[in-house]
Amino acid sequence: MTDIEMNAALCLSCRQLIDMPDTDGGEIICPVCGSPVHQRRKNSLQKTLALTLTALLLYIPANVLPVMTIETFADTSANTILGGVGELFNNKMYFIAAVVFVASFVVPLFKIGSILYLLTALRVRDKLPNAAKTRLFHLIELIGKWSMLDIYVITIMAGLVNMGFLIQIKGGAGATFFAATVIATMLASKSFDTRLIWDKKGEK
Amino acid sequence: MFMENLTVTAKVFTACAACGEAVVFESNSEEKIICTRCGSTVKKHGRNSALFVTAFSISAFMLFVPALLYPVLDISVSSLSSSATVLGSIKALYEEGLGAVGLLVLLTSVIVPMGFLLTCFYVAVSALLRRRLPMFIPAMRLANFFQEWHMADVFLVGILVSIVKLIDMSELTFDYGIYLLMLVCTFTAITEVYYDTLLFRIKAGNYD
Numbered sequence: 277m278t279d280i281e282m283n284a285a286l287c288l289s290c291r292q293l294i295d296m297p298d299t300d301g302g303e304i305i306c307p308v309c310g311s312p313v314h315q316r317r318k319n320s321l322q323k324t325l326a327l328t329l330t331a332l333l334l335y336i337p338a339n340v341l342p343v344m345t346i347e348t349f350a351d352t353s354a355n356t357i358l359g360g361v362g363e364l365f366n367n368k369m370y371f372i373a374a375v376v377f378v379a380s381f382v383v384p385l386f387k388i389g390s391i392l393y394l395l396t397a398l399r400v401r402d403k404l405p406n407a408a409k410t411r412l413f414h415l416i417e418l419i420g421k422w423s424m425l426d427i428y429v430i431t432i433m434a435g436l437v438n439m440g441f442l443i444q445i446k447g448g449a450g451a452t453f454f455a456a457t458v459i460a461t462m463l464a465s466k467s468f469d470t471r472l473i474w475d476k477k478g479e480k
Numbered sequence: 481m482f483m484e485n486l487t488v489t490a491k492v493f494t495a496c497a498a499c500g501e502a503v504v505f506e507s508n509s510e511e512k513i514i515c516t517r518c519g520s521t522v523k524k525h526g527r528n529s530a531l532f533v534t535a536f537s538i539s540a541f542m543l544f545v546p547a548l549l550y551p552v553l554d555i556s557v558s559s560l561s562s563s564a565t566v567l568g569s570i571k572a573l574y575e576e577g578l579g580a581v582g583l584l585v586l587l588t589s590v591i592v593p594m595g596f597l598l599t600c601f602y603v604a605v606s607a608l609l610r611r612r613l614p615m616f617i618p619a620m621r622l623a624n625f626f627q628e629w630h631m632a633d634v635f636l637v638g639i640l641v642s643i644v645k646l647i648d649m650s651e652l653t654f655d656y657g658i659y660l661l662m663l664v665c666t667f668t669a670i671t672e673v674y675y676d677t678l679l680f681r682i683k684a685g686n687y688d
Contacts, residue, residue, distance in 0.1 A: 278500045286495040289621050291678040293493040293502060308681075309617045364645065372644045375637075410498050410518045421631045424588065428631075428638025431585050433646065434576060435569025436553055439560045443649075447578040455581050466628060471500040474518065 280475070285315040317469040321395060327464035328391045334457040335384060341450030344430050348443045356450060357381065357426060380426040380454070387416045387423075387461045391468065398472060406473050413470050420465055423458045427451060492682055496522050507682050524676040530683060532674045533604035540667035541597040547664050548590065552639055552657035557650045565657060566590065566635075589635040593668060596626035600675050607683035616684060624677055633665045 279286055283296045287306035294306060294313055304313045342354035355363070357380050364373035390412055397409065404412075430447050437445040490507040496515035503522050505513055510526035551563035566589070573582035602619045606612055613619075639661070643652055 277502050279495045279502055280500065282502055284493075284495070284502070286497060286500070288497060289624065289677075290617070290681050291494050291497065293495050309621070311621065360645075367648065369644055372641055376641060406499070407518050410520060414498070414520065421588075421629075421634055422637075424631055424634050425638050425641065427581060427585065428589070428635045429642045429645065431569045431573055431581075431635075432553070432564060432639050432642040435572040436555050436562060436564035436642070437557075437646065437650075438562060438572060439557060442560060443557055446576045447573055447581060451578060451581050455584050459584070462628075470498045474499040474501075 278474070280315060285313050287311055287313045316471055316475070317467065320467055320469040320472060321398070323467040324391060324464050325395055327460050327467065328388055328395075331384070331457050331460035331464060332388055334453050334460060335388070338450055338454035338457050339381075341453060342448035343426065343450040343454060344433065345446050345448055346437075346443070347446065349441050354448060357454065360426075376426065376429075379422050383419055383423045384457055384461055387420060387465065390416050391461075391464055394468065394473070398476065409473050410470055413465070413468070417465055420458075420462045423461070424455070427455050427458070492678075494522065494678060496520055523678050524674065526676075526679050526683070529674040529676065530604045530607035530680060533600055533671050533680075534608055536667045536674075537597045537601040537604065537671045540664050540671060541594060541601065543660050543664050543667070544594055544597070547657055547660035550657035550660060551655040552661060553643065554653045554655050555646065555650050563655060566661075585635075588629060588631040590632075592626050593630040593632040593664075596623060596630045597668065597671065599623035599626060600671055603677075603680050603684070604675070607680040610683060610685055612684050620677060620681060623675070627672065627675070630668070632661070632668060636661050636665050 279293060282293075284293050285296055285304060286293055287309060289311040290306060290309040292306060292308045294304065296304065296315070305311070306313050339357055342356055342359075344360065345352060345354045361373050361377045361381070364376065394409060394413065397404065430451050433445045434447050437443055491504055492507045493502070493504055495502045496518060498520035499515060499518040501515055501517040503513065503515065505523070509523075512521065512525040513523040514520070515522050548566050551565050551568075554563045555561065570582045570586050570590075573579075573585065599619045599622045602613065603616065603623055606616050606619075636658075639658060646652055
């Protein structure tokens, strides 16, 4: 039995199930904690789609622009995200190269792809069971914040390596776009309401 | 007949936040409850959880302050040396014109984690005392929000990755800050494992 079949709504703040009043329209306020309650998140799909497309667009400058520049007395070199991974790989640090590659390249794309898949699966019939889709969503929520890894690496390196003319590491414009990409994907997954997957009629 | 009356406890009406299936359980239940339809956790295991969250959240919060102020890494290239603190690194980003990124790092790795620990502590103390302290509901809602955005653990791994990146061009040593930060992240992780909005709200009771 679902909340809609019972004509009830769940307060997402305190998780109390509340009876819906017969009069439709108007906001319901949770009697336990005073938060506004909706049966399903308002405009969930529109918000999720808009934020996912935003993330996809921001992802392009995030990968093209340098995220970090290394200035030594001899020369200046600018690194993009993939360039940094390549350098680690060339220095035979395969494990760390894999960690950074997965966290900053694979995870954002995987998140954007999964959310777009979940959105289309609401319209088109597909073979993946609802429980698997819910698990996929829990997974992208769990790994979402780890894409910020590269931003923190840049922060620490910029703060640490600051020795005047000898060597200096600075953050680049790509870092801003990359941080914005990660935030947009996180906001997208938070505005997606997984209950819509289960609301689809004619599926168990 | 009388025994029946004695054992009746209040029922809690809730629903799975992931699929909408209605769930009813007794308010003194300490078991973990899993949604029968989609497998998501509805309520976490309850025994001792308020005690664990109280202890670990306040410990992590107190360790957070020195973790921010002590340097995490020391570096030396030829004769020059330098060290990085968490706050100093954020300031460096700001001075290089990346103020927006600096602000984001400050929020996600300092302010939100500290806020999460503090609000968790408050909610857990309420649950331990079995009564709602003043501002219990705002604290609970803040804790829910902070839980989604705290990233101190990612920051710690970021420090470890930057060590590997820098190790061949300089001499690096760990400083006190990184050990403190490791403890903070471990304690925060334990806090998060046991923290549950629904469970603690029920334990704190329905009225002020």
